[in-house]
Amino acid sequence: MPDSFRCTLVTPKQQVFDEQVSYVSIPSWDGQVGLMSKRAPLVTKLGQGVLRLASPQGGTQRFYVGGGFAQMKRGTLSLVAEEAVPEDQVQHTDAKAALAEAQAFKPRTEEDFTKNQRDLTRARAMLALSDTRGDA
Amino acid sequence: MGKTQEIKGRMKAVASIKRITKTMQMIATAKFQASQRPAMAARPYTEKIAELVGELTAAAGAGGGAGDGDAAGGFDHPLLRTTAKNNGRQLLLVLSSNRGMCGAYNANILRTANAFLKDHAEQDVDIEVVGKKAVSYFRFVGTEIQAHHSHITDTPDADDVHRLADGYMEQFLAGKYDAVSVVYMAYESASRQKPTVVRLLPMELPQADEADDTTTATTTADYDFSPEPAELLGDLLPLTVRVRLLQCFREGVVSEHIARMVAMKSATDAAGKMGKQLTRTYNRARQAAITTELSEIISGAAALE
Numbered sequence: 001m002p003d004s005f006r007c008t009l010v011t012p013k014q015q016v017f018d019e020q021v022s023y024v025s026i027p028s029w030d031g032q033v034g035l036m037s038k039r040a041p042l043v044t045k046l047g048q049g050v051l052r053l054a055s056p057q058g059g060t061q062r063f064y065v066g067g068g069f070a071q072m073k074r075g076t077l078s079l080v081a082e083e084a085v086p087e088d089q090v091q092h093t094d095a096k097a098a099l100a101e102a103q104a105f106k107p108r109t110e111e112d113f114t115k116n117q118r119d120l121t122r123a124r125a126m127l128a129l130s131d132t133r134g135d136a
Numbered sequence: 137m138g139k140t141q142e143i144k145g146r147m148k149a150v151a152s153i154k155r156i157t158k159t160m161q162m163i164a165t166a167k168f169q170a171s172q173r174p175a176m177a178a179r180p181y182t183e184k185i186a187e188l189v190g191e192l193t194a195a196a197g198a199g200g201g202a203g204d205g206d207a208a209g210g211f212d213h214p215l216l217r218t219t220a221k222n223n224g225r226q227l228l229l230v231l232s233s234n235r236g237m238c239g240a241y242n243a244n245i246l247r248t249a250n251a252f253l254k255d256h257a258e259q260d261v262d263i264e265v266v267g268k269k270a271v272s273y274f275r276f277v278g279t280e281i282q283a284h285h286s287h288i289t290d291t292p293d294a295d296d297v298h299r300l301a302d303g304y305m306e307q308f309l310a311g312k313y314d315a316v317s318v319v320y321m322a323y324e325s326a327s328r329q330k331p332t333v334v335r336l337l338p339m340e341l342p343q344a345d346e347a348d349d350t351t352t353a354t355t356t357a358d359y360d361f362s363p364e365p366a367e368l369l370g371d372l373l374p375l376t377v378r379v380r381l382l383q384c385f386r387e388g389v390v391s392e393h394i395a396r397m398v399a400m401k402s403a404t405d406a407a408g409k410m411g412k413q414l415t416r417t418y419n420r421a422r423q424a425a426i427t428t429e430l431s432e433i434i435s436g437a438a439a440l441e
Contacts, residue, residue, distance in 0.1 A: 010184055012294065012379070014177040028362065043192065044362040045371060069188055069372065080184045 003037035004056040009063070009079040016063070016084045023054040024077060026070050027125075035077060042072040046081060048121045050129050062087040064126050066118075085126070092130040099123035140425060143418040150414060154407035160237060161400035168393035171290075175323065175386040182379050189369070189376050196365040213366075214309050215373045218338045224259040227282075227304070227313045228252060229336075231320040231388040232267035234289060239399030241321060241392055242269040248331040249319045253279075262313070266385075290392065292385040301336075301378040308337045320384045321391035329391040334384060336377060 007024055009017035024035045027049025035042075046068040053061045068081035102119040105112075193216075230249045232242050249270075253261055262282045265271050274281050288296050304316045315335060322332040361368060 008180075010181045012178050012181050012382070013174065015180050030362065040360055041358045042360040042362070043188065043365075043368060044360075045368060069185075069368070071184075071188060071191075078184055080181060080188065 005037040005039075005075050005077065007053060007077045007079070009051070009081060009084055011068075011081050011084045016081075016086075017053065017061070017079075019053075020056055021053045021077075022056040023052075025050075025052040026079065027051060027065055028070070035072060038075070039072050039077075041074075042070070044070050046070055046079070048118065049125050051079070051081075051084070062129060064090060064122070064129055066122060087129055087133065090126050090130050092127070095123055095126035095130055099127060140418060140421045143414060143421060147411060147414045147418060150407050150411045154404055154411060157400045157403040157407060161397055161404055164393050164397040164400055167290075168390060168397055171386070171389045171393055175383070175390050178379075178383065178386065182383055185372070185376055185379055189372055191359075192365050192369050192372060195359060195361070196369060213369055213373055215305065215337060215377065216339050224256075224314050225312065226256060226259055226261045227264060227307070227316045228261050229264045229304075229316070229318045230266070230270045231318065231384060232265065232270035232273075233392045234268045236269065237399060238392055238396035241395035241399075242267075242273070244331045245319055245321055246270060246273050248333060252317065252319060252333050288385065290389050292382065292389065294382055297382045297385055298378045301381040302374070304337060304381075305374055305377055313337070318381065318384050320388040321395075323387040323390045323394075326394065329394060334380070336381060339373065339377065 004020040004022045007017065007019065007021045008015070022037070026033050026035065026044075027047050029045040029047040032049065033044065046065055048066045049064075051063040051065045053063075055061070064083075064085040064087075065079070065081045066083035068079065068083075070080070071078045098119070102116060102123050105116050105119070107113040107116045228249065230245065232245050236242070246269075249263075253263075263274065263279065264283045264285065265274065265281050266285045266288050268286075271281065271284050285296075285300065288300070304313075307313055308316055316337040318334045318336055320332060320334070321329050322334075323329055
């Protein structure tokens with residue numbers, strides 16, 4: 001069995017995940033980052049994207065994560081996310097509809113534009129998550 | 137006969153009051169449980185955020201990981217700055233309830249708000265208010281309020297609260313206010329709530345030593361930061377302010393429901409006691425009437441003989 005470490009995922013709504021994992025791939029602000037046991041202490045900002053958690057018994061869980069922070073400290077990875085949606089709650093049709101809606105939206109203000117960009121990235125990440133289901 | 141009728145009327149009134157307060161108590165209990173869940177579920181998040189802020193400020197302050205000179209001043213983030221720019225103009229946000237029937241809940245909050253105003257009597261304090269009870273109080277005492285956020289109800293919407301927090305941060309950074317504080321009923325446990333004044337801005341730093349059992353200097357120095365600590369803090373601090381304000385709202389709501397629950401329970405108990413007393417008085421009066429009637433009949437019959 002590969003070396004495992006503890007990983008927790010909390011959102012403003014609830015504690016989503018708290019288990020031993022062997023490998024984690026987090027969507028950092030500047031790209032996907034892979035973490036394994038005995039990683040040096042790290043603090044990083046999360047972007048929007050897919051979080052992948054591999055358990056030491058085999059098998060993976062995936063989440064859509066929308067921004068937040070990750071901290072690796074004394075062998076524990078803490079993920080503080082603004083939003084986390086488990087893979088099985090992401091519906092292909094919903095994601096597609098959200099993407100179409102975001103693409104149709106015409107932002108007029110700076111604020112709308114940033115929000116629209118967020119919606120687009122979110123919908124694309126969700127779509128990617130539902131499209132690759134099963135082969136993760 | 138008139139007296140028994142009168143007592144009967146009061147008994148009916150007391151019974152229906154009891155029914156109402158009992159229902160209100162049950163509603164408050166259900167609402168309390170419903171509102172407690174999100175407030176408690178958010179705690180790990182809030183704590184983790186606070187811990188991160190503590191570690192980052194320590195790291196940024198020590199210059200650890202910071203490449204250039206000005207990034208090293210993590211302690212010097214505008215949201216943390218305490219310098220008086222505007223001869224001490226302050227903002228006080230009072231979180232009261234929209235509805236009454238919750239015992240001393242609003243009275244306690246308003247008393248605390250008043251104490252705060254008295255402490256800062258020599259400064260200008262602008263008051264903003266959530267909940268109708270505080271509005272009517274300040275109107276009664278003739279204190280002007282700057283704003284009444286009536287759209288935030290007892291199910292606080294995260295987006296509304298975030299917008300409010302963003303507004304405060306903007307005003308604070310623009311130098312309109314030197315400090316922003318919140319008065320709310322802090323929820324400690326189901327049996328303990330305390331009216332509390334919390335300073336939202338400038339932020340009070342969480343004790344890094346407390347969040348960390350080992351010495352902060354050694355642990356933080358080893359961190360890999362991405363991006364630089366100062367930049368991370370730039371994102372994290374506004375988030376912290378928002379989360380804190382939201383926590384205030386949530387705890388306030390939980391405390392309100394508890395206060396209502398307790399107040400309605402004692403009202404129900406009092407109504408029950410009064411009902412019992414009234415039944416006794418009623419029976420006594422009825423018995424007295426019967427006795428009088430009997431003795432009248434007997435004396436009437438005796439007079440005929």
